[in-house]
Amino acid sequence: MSSPLTPRLALLLTLPPLLWAGNAVVGRALVGSVPPIALNAMRWWLALVLLLPLGWRVLRDTRQIASRWKHFALLGLLGVGSYNALQYLAVQTSTALNVTLIAASSPVWMLLVGLLFFGERPTPRQLLGAVLSLAGVLLVISRGSLAALREVRLVPGDLFMLLAVLLWAGYSWMLARPPAHLRGQERPAWNWAEFLFVQMLFGSAWATLAAAVEAPLTPVAIAWTPAVCAALLYVAVGPxxxxxxxxxxxxxxVGPAVATFFSNLTPVFAALLSAALLGEAPRWFHAAAFALIAAGIVVSSFGVRAACRA
Known part of the structure; x- marks a missing residue:
């Protein structure tokens, strides 16, 4: 059962969108310097090494991992292995602001995945909020020409980001609704670092496999400049x-249905960071899209507050 939203939790859920916005901006800045799938693999292996001092104890009893390998393999694929790789692919042909605005459609996919796979029926307000958020995403994809929406041609980056958001919805629900062997007395006595370490082990394996496929297809030599090294350290620690x-x-x-609306703050941070660091100033349809997305957050939050009071 979800807990009420407190100021501390609100601050906690605001931090990831800020860091993820920086991740999209950094990924855009590294286009042409580091292959996108290789960037994802290096990012997670570095993060795994940094987490090792806190999470290594989970390796003392590998039977706990082996008996749950299917769950963690899927969890690692959806979260670590896929989402960020697809985002780095997306910014090859789309802007950091565009991909984060498309990511703001996550309430739609979060509600859909919850309904289809977890039996969670959305409230009418949540549905209305999701529709408003989706309208904002369509406005971005159409580049502000609603009359030409039928003829719009998505750039590959837009499609990659839509797929990434769908997979992230599945990842979030798997965190919120773990299987029986990860609940109650069946759950191993792992702390947060050990649990994340196991996820990253499987996710890094997926990321490495994808990078091995990418290498012969897009042979790009990595330019190891101080800026590239600093960017890699940032994406390994922050996002x-x-x-x-x-x-x-x-x-x-608080549950994924509540948390996902905080992820809609990512475009705000991305717009500010893109304008400051990349010179990619927002256009009028970006502002209109954000207004629709913000309206979706407001509408949905009434239903969330009512549910928490109940």
Whole structure:
């Protein structure tokens, strides 16, 4: 059962969107310098090494992992292995602001995945909020020409990001609704770092496999400049360790239906960071799209508050 939203939890759930916005901006800045799938693999292996001092104890009894490998393999694929790889692919042909605005459609996919796979029926307000958020995403995809929406041609980055958001919805629900062998007395006595370490082990394996496929297809030599090294360190620490810890704790406490609306803050931070660091100033349809997305948050939050009071 979800807990009421407190100021502390609100702050906790605001941190990941800020770090993820920076991740999209950094990914955009590294286009042409680092292959996108290789960037994802290096990011997670570095994060795994940094987490090792806190999570290594989980390796003392590998039977606990082996008996749950199917669950963690899927969890690692959806979260660590896929989402960020697809985002780095997305910013190859789309802007950081565009991909984060498309990611703001997550309430739609979160509600859909919850209904289809977890039996969670959305409230009317949640549905209305999701529709408003989706309208904002369509406005971005159409580049502000609603009359031409039927003829719109998505750039590959837009499609990659839509797929990433769908997979992230599945990941979030798996965190909030774990199987029986990860609940109650059946759950291993792992702390947060050990649980995340197991996720990252499986996710890094997926990321490495994808990078091995990418290498012969897009042979790009990595330019190891100080800026590239600093960017890699940032994506390994901020959007990986800190953001995943905060998001996992927030989702487990308030539930994915509430947490997902905080992810809609990502475009706000992305717009500010893109304008400041990349010179990609927002256009009028970005502002209109954000207004629709914000309206979706407001509408849905009434239903969330009512549910928490109940």
């Amino acid at each position: 990986s360790l800190i953001a995943y810890r905060a998001w996992g704790l927030g989702v487990a406490t």
